Amino acid sequence: MKNLIKDKAFVIGFLVSTILTLLINFQTIVMCHHCLNGVGFPLKFYIWFSGTISFDQSSGEMSSQNFETFNTLNLIVDILFTIILSFIMGLIFKFVWSKLQEKTLK
Numbered sequence: 105m106k107n108l109i110k111d112k113a114f115v116i117g118f119l120v121s122t123i124l125t126l127l128i129n130f131q132t133i134v135m136c137h138h139c140l141n142g143v144g145f146p147l148k149f150y151i152w153f154s155g156t157i158s159f160d161q162s163s164g165e166m167s168s169q170n171f172e173t174f175n176t177l178n179l180i181v182d183i184l185f186t187i188i189l190s191f192i193m194g195l196i197f198k199f200v201w202s203k204l205q206e207k208t209l210k
Contacts, residue, residue, distance in 0.1 A: 108198075117197025121190040129182065149179035 108114050128145045142148035152172040 108194075111198055113201035114194040114198040116194075118190045118194035120197075121193035122186060125186045125189060144178055144182050146185055147175075147178040147181050149175050149182055151175075 125145065130143060141153070142151040144150065150172070
């Protein structure tokens with residue numbers, strides 16, 4: 105495992121995959137009115153609804169139809185997914201890099 109972490113091809117594959125997964129996580133944010141928004145890939149761990157602000161004439165109060173929810177279990181699943189995917193991509197990068205090095209040496 106120590107040799108794997110020291111391997112540059114593995115580290116590059118791991119970091120590229122991690123960065124891409126994080127970008128996908130936060131690319132799911134869409135700003136709009138009257139719609140359900142969420143952050144997370146493959147599962148949404150933070151969800152909110154941006155509604156309208158209305159005036160209730162009977163009570164004379166302003167009310168909002170907004171809500172937010174945070175799901176810790178989905179966040180844990182997203183983190184595990186990112187780590188496992190990044191590890192697999194690091195192994196693939198290492199394998200491909202070693203095959204390319206063999207061909208250049210011959």
